[in-house]
Amino acid sequence: MSAATTAEDPATGSSLDRFIDALTERGQHPLLQQFQAQQSQRHTYGQIGEQVLALARGVQRRVEPGEAVALLGSEGPAWIIAALAILRSGAVVMPLDVQLGDDTLAHVLEDSGVRWIFTTTRQRERLTRQAPQAHLVMLDEEDEEARVSWRSLMQKDGSLPANDSAAPAALFYTSGTTGPPKGVPLSHANLAFQLDTLARTDITHPGDRVLLPLPLHHVYPFVIGMLGPLSLGLTLVIPYALTGPQLMRAIRDGHATVIIAVPRLYRSLFDGITARVAQRGRMARALFQGLLHLSLVARKRWGVYLGRVLFRPLHAQMGGQLRVLASGGSALDPSLAWQLEALGWQVAVGYGLTETAPLLTVDPPGQLRPGTVGKAVPGVELRIDPQAAPEGSKDGEGEILARGPNIFAGYRNQPDKTRAVLSDDGWFRSGDLGWLDADGYLHVSGRVSTLIVTEGGENIQPDELEARYAEHPAIKELGILQRNNQLAALIVPSAGGGDNMRARIRDAVGHIAAELPSYQRLAEFALSAKPLPRTRLGKIQRHSLEQRYEQAQAEGDQALQREPLALEEMSAEDRNLLEHPAVRRSWEWLAQRYPKRGLTPDSHLQLELGVDSLEWLNLTLELGQRTGVELSDEAIGRIETVRDLWQELIDARGGAATLADPIEHPERVLDEKKRRWLQPRHGVVRASASTLYGLNRLLMRGLFRLRVYGREQLPEQGPMILACNHASYLDPFAVGAALPTARLHTLYWGGWTGVAFSNPLTLMGSRIVQIIPIDPEQGVRSSLALAAAVLERDQGLIWFPEGGRSPSGELQDFRRGIGMLLQRFSVPVVPVYIRGSEKALPLGRRLPRLTSIKVHFDAALDPKQLAQQGEGEDEAARIVAALHRHMARGLAESGRG
Template sequence: MIQENFIKLYEQSFRENWDLPCYTDYGEDESYTYGQVAQEIAKLHLLFKHCSLRRGDKIAIIGKNNARWCIAYMATITYGAIVVPILQDFNPNDVHHIVNHSESVFLFTSDSIWEHLEEERLTGLRAVFSLSDFRCLHQRDGETVNRFLKHLDEELHEAYPKGFRREDVEYTTLSNDKVMLLNYTSGTTGFSKGVMLTGNNLAGNVTFGIRTELLKKGDKVLSFLPLAHAYGCAFDFLTATAVGTHVTLLGKVPSPKILMKAFEEVKPNLIITVPLVIEKIYKNVIQPIINKKTMKWALSIPLLDGQIYGQIRKKLVDALGGRFKEVIIGGAAMNPEVEEFFYRIKFPFTIGYGMTECAPLISYAPWHEFIPTSSGRVLDIMEARIYKENPEAEIGEIQVRGENVMAGYYKNPEATKEVFTEDGWLRTGDLGKLDNNGNLYIRGRSKTMILSSSGQNIFPEEIEARLNNLPFVLESLIIERNKKLVALVYADYEALDSLGLNQPENLKAIMDENLKNLNSIVAGYEKVSQIQLYPTEFEKTPKRSIKRYLYNSIAED
């Protein structure tokens, strides 16, 4: 068990960092000091108390990264309730499912998302609040939320007649073994699993960040990965808030152009990102320089190459704000060419490894200790082993245990039992090897996950399940081609023949319609760019699973 109490970390931080800047919405006037955040939390606690919320009640949050998203999250965990962050890209059906499955009683949401939700389908919700100003968007019959909110300032004054001061920050006492977060790995009904993360899992990640000084008091970070994901949440938000860091929340799609401008303005001390963002910067900033004829010639001369690499490194560091100590890359495999080049020019980057079920961190090494092609060292509070069905095999499944490992999947004992070995190790579903110094080398994902350009996890099986339900689709396979999703479809030719529809023009019209219908029911980042007809049934294992690896070459065509 981690010694530091997760909730008390924040009680201490708000008191100690009272006057320091805490959360700022990028490009907007909304900005809060730690003291102001603590007061907003106090107001929400009064509301929760008025509504007789109990410890362990669930509160869901869905919307873009902004200061009020963070305040709602902090208010929930410091009250002793369980927070349920939901990705804003999930379609309404998935949001309905997660809110209902988690038994959430309150929902904090952006106004635009609320417009597309159906309140009659959210049967357990008592009230819904706006993430733009915390006003009540909906309350169940018999609730008095609106009436209470009208007099909230008076209620605050009554509770704290001398004004809300730093010594008034006092949060619930809740042991680290209690579940504090439900993080849904997917939003699709039938596939979704609510990962139960305890205070200990969260404290494991945050205290590791504190101990290794990833962030310190007065540092700055730019939060652009979705906070509903464990990775960005653990470091850009939870670790940052625990130490007195100033968090600027981007709240926009992190395109290279938007990011570069934001990096220049914020000048972050640490950058947490996914490979695709770095790979785009490499393509846009570095490649045009090194592909020039004169530059290629200069790089072939031993005495010149070091100087030129130094200049390129400086250009890249300056483009990312110039003040960061390192760039931590995680979430998916890094392009080997980019990794090799960054290592050659001594760019301060490192690659870590984790999963939602570990909140998320499993391995990490600071950039100057990072070994190329690895994913860092297994954390000192974690253990890893490689399970091989065949002892002669070079790689096996990475299995882990330790402080960061989840309590299980919410209301899903079957899935929980399946993901743990009989002796208590978590099966990651990833393949790799471990060296004598504890460095992990990941060689492939048995989970087939694809990472979208904005950092979301895409599970092909879920999109395929929906596509297979559409007319004349017998089976399908989702692959990635040029960073876009493509569906390979084996059509139901027998059914088409029986209706006299097996002509190219009819088939194209049917599949165009299927594509349109599919994209209307999946999340924004799961949209498929095209359907490509495949001439034969896909090859399968004895268990009737498609042998996906046979179709990787099609993805590269």
């Protein structure tokens, strides 16, 4: 089957008719692979094609030609069948966003005059209120005999009339970024032109499998993501949910070769990749950045794609077949586009609007010119109207005008607004500002309607400035508006609350503003825990910002104290996830624990909710006891947001009814690979350890003039924990040199995986000197289990309870793990004070200074007495508090000595 063409024959109907009629000719070729929680469903062209034509006959008998038929529900096979059937029947398909507010939905239903709505049982009650006279057809009731099932409308026999190419085919309502949505009818000819355009762009190849992680109610995914690939006989891959793990699963297991998505998804993809690399340590991060730079230089200078070779493991993890990342819906950051190309993918960019069906320009794969949106597609004319540009615009900049077969005929029921954007000779005013360069490439600089002009005549596009301010880690998202001729911003902080939140945001805003021109600096801001109002493709709804700003300003700091997001405010995808029992339990647990933190599926567990490594332990134990689902350390390492947690819970396999406590039952937590670190050393390994101990002692005493105090206070035998302050990578070497060799052989070290286990050489050294892997962020269960197993074997531990080096040399807060260990085992804990290492090798310095280092051993402390001396909600917390207070005092006194 060839792609749809723009040549129309009244005898055979529109080319959309011919493409839909020919679906069955592809027989067993897969049309759709839709992922579910634990499996996926495959549907062939033959199956879908027969159902489409049968449903089209049923719709044609009930609906007048040109009458709008709404689609409101979760996308899936039945949704796609209904959409194609409505198109073929001669009716007008009207896809709607399930997240439309009641007022907006009421406006759309009234304006369109719909009598028939294909929907789901979840939307039935709402639609019964909003459109009591409409016929509701359920997409999620499969019974052919059911009175309201979509299958009950199917007619196996009968012919379908040809549709006129000029007749309306689809009705889209604009997403409402600047006001109430307007109805945009698109004809069969408008859509057919786009299918022909897509066939010429070289974005897809025969046999491609297209991942479509976007809601289909928007014209971009509907036409370019769904109709286009189907007109070319390609396979659509639809993920189960829009979470990182599920997208990776769909890419890998769906053998996706092309993704059609929006910039926010590609940003998340790249950020997720870099975050995983960062977790592997400094060397891995440096290697990744070096290879990325090399690949980027090769791509920019010579047009060579080295990424598929340099990042072969990454491509293998994603199935090895992904080739093209197509981006639309909003502007793609040029630097992000280059980074994706450097990783080995080809990036394609398109530009258009709902009124243009949508493509006006394309920058096809392999020809990337970041910063532009490509050239006009064949058949489309572009020109720039400089008279529409505000004062201060650059030469050649103005409003983008377009003319071609894809331009709509006018807004539904709004002739005045139609005349404002469509000229008599067919030129459409896009409302976007831009310019054409010498090679004919279009540059889009922003919207005319959202442009902010300052009192000094400076022009500001808010989305560009928002991206700049949002680079600061303290700012999760930010929307800029103009108030009293000054710039203001509604800011959602990265952390969900706190006494110093306003001061931290003020510092963040000031930090960014210092690098900006004065006219781009904020005069005021308001804080809110509620996410900014956005369309489903991620654009800020500007018309809602003013009201939201005033509300947040009136509420003050109370705007940061917000209840968890209500179920009815969540997306259909998130509500689907919440039907899983373990997911629902996790949401209830988090909502109970964080009742005033503005909890949403997008909440970042660490940055916003403060879920640290030990809190993860509580969470996994709680969920294990309630649901029998166990999250591995690897799964925890992939989780950033609440939604990520949900997905890992769905992917995890149910375990025992009660999850093993890593401190009470360490052996049940540790696998065979982890237990190897606890095996006794014999022969050559033990002799090698003695040699390394001796060499280290010579170096530390010779180079750093090591002095040791209080060693006689060490318990002569038995298990114990040496609690050491930590300010330098030299600390473990200093402590090792201060201890007698015989005692060293009975001690295990807690070593951070990012350093002690980052390469084969450090791995071998760690085994020789008895270092156990400690991952305080993502491997807390196995880390605590290893430490508990050491003490259970009557051995000793050398532990750095701060969990990381102190930037100032002063004692940092202790992690809760040492308190949990001492509560369970009640072994002597020996405070160890290391002085001078922070000067010899401070943070950020590569080569040490040869200055003196001192190690002080304090008298052993009894955990039971510490529990009586400290304050806290439980015994472990009280032990930690008392130990920290004792060590802070001892560290200060050792410095004076």
